[in-house]
Amino acid sequence: MSLNEVYITNTSLFLPNEPVPNDDMELYLGYINGKPSKSKKIVLRNNGIKTRYYALEKGGKTTHTNAQMTAEAVRELFKDNPEKLKAIDLLSCGTSSPDQMMPSHGVMVHGWLPEAEAIEVVSPSGVCCAGMHAFKYAYLAVKSGDAVNAVAAGSERFSASLRANNFDEEAHKLEELNKNPYISFDKEFLRWMLSDGASAFHLTNKPNDEGLSLRIDWIEGVSYANEMETCMYMACEKQADGTIKSYLEFTPEEIMTKSILSIKQDIGLLSDNIVPLGGRKLKKIFEREGLTINDIDYFLPHMSSEFFRPKIYEIMSVFEDYIPYERWFVNLTTLGNVGAASAYFMVHELFKSGKLKKGEKLLVLVPESSRFSYMYALLTVC
Structure with a gap:
């Protein structure tokens, strides 16, 4: 059976509301226990982020769900010809912050697209790599001929879990025990890192008749969970021996007073391992594909912080x-x-920038710290 070439023929982006500068973050997320953060300035100085987007109003009221944002990104792909939305035969949506545990994120997105037909929908789970897993599923479906017009999407709505009211019970409990009423750094760290939004790709087996397309040369992934313990986690608590205790094993009171449902990061484990492990698989791929650094015209590394730029280099x-x-x-x-x-x-902004020329190659690198997984993709402008 011959396999199809697969092309990204359009990309889209949906950002909720206006950009939020550093000084205004707590106007949206709130002050934990009514007190300004002690760690905010330190984290922001290292991560280099100047603005981000929240699906919130000032005061913390929600303006969009994750599924709604993703549906808007999908709709944006076909804004010049809305009838084409009816032609998609696969919707593949990746996120680490679904609005609910069930139903799946993908079918909720589909539910916000009444103009689409009854189609296959998949929802890869995970963290940063979830969007790339969704992308790879759509790529393989088109490549095999199982789908002709596939949409892959990546999205997040972290802000809902970063609001101060998710941590106030823990802070109050610490105060009652005459302890420092500030939550631990592993929980607060990510409040100053994460942002909301959605983006989508249209994948098909033919390039655009006019304008540029991106041919997908390959997408590959690897997990090092067999040798690494958990680094970023949510709805659980890390134990002294490195294992994870599920929220299902805590009482309702403990879930509140220990902020079990919050996103947490083992900072020491992250800093020592996330970058070195990322290079291990990439070297093997380059050797197999006969590629060198000089073949890459644009490098698109997903970075959680500017702190990692020199380390990735x-x-x-x-x-x-x-x-x-x-x-x-x-x-x-x-x-x-x-x-x-x-x-x-990153791919969307570069694709729409007017900078790309036919024949140029884009290398995408996505690390995921949750238990050290990585995804890589090579795209060629055509």
């Missing part, structure tokens, strides 16, 4: 060469860390 030493910063394309500073959507955001 250094992992290129495994190739005995480096991708110079002038060939990097990153929009973390203006859009924030949008997890499963970040790779989509």
Whole structure:
């Protein structure tokens, strides 16, 4: 059976509301226990983010669900010809912040698209790699001929879980016990890192008749969970031996007073491992594909923080060469860390920038710290 070439023929982006500058973050997320954060300035100084987007009004009222934002991104793909939305035969949606545990995120997105037909819908779970898993599923479906017009999407709505009211019970409990009423850094750290939004790709087996397309040369992934313990986690608590205790094993009171449902990060484990492990698989892929650093015209690494920029640069030493910063394309500073959507955001902005020329190659790298997974993709402008 011959396999199809697969092309990204359009990309889209949906950002909720207006950009939120650093000084205004707590006007949206709130003050935990009524007190300004002690760690906010330190985290922001290191991550380099200047603005981000929240699906919230000031005061914390929700303006959009994750599913609604994703549906708007899908709709945006076909704004010039809305009838084409009826032709899609696969919807593949990745996120780490679904609005509910059940039904799946993908079918909720489909529910906000009444103009679409009855189609196959998939919802890969995970963290930052979830959007890339959705992308790969759509790619493989078109490549095999199982789908002709597929939509892949990545999205996040982290802001709902970052609001102060999710932590107030823990802070009050600490105060009652005459302890420091500030929540631990592993919980507060991510309040100043994460952003909301959605983005989507239209994938098909033919390039655009006019204008540019992106041919998908390959998408690959790897997990190191067999050798690494959990680093980023939610709805559970990490134990002293590195294992995870599920929220299902806590009492309702403990869930509130220990902020069990919050997103947490083992910062020490992250800093020591996230970058070195990312280079291991990439070197093997390059050797197999006969690629060198000089073949890459644009490098799109998903970074949670500008802190990792020089560290990612250094992992290129495994190739005995480096991708110079002038060939990097990153929009973390203006859009924030949008997890499963970040790779989509970078590809979208570059695709719409007018900078691309036929024959150029884009290397996408997405690390996921949850238990150290990575996704890689090579796209060629055509």
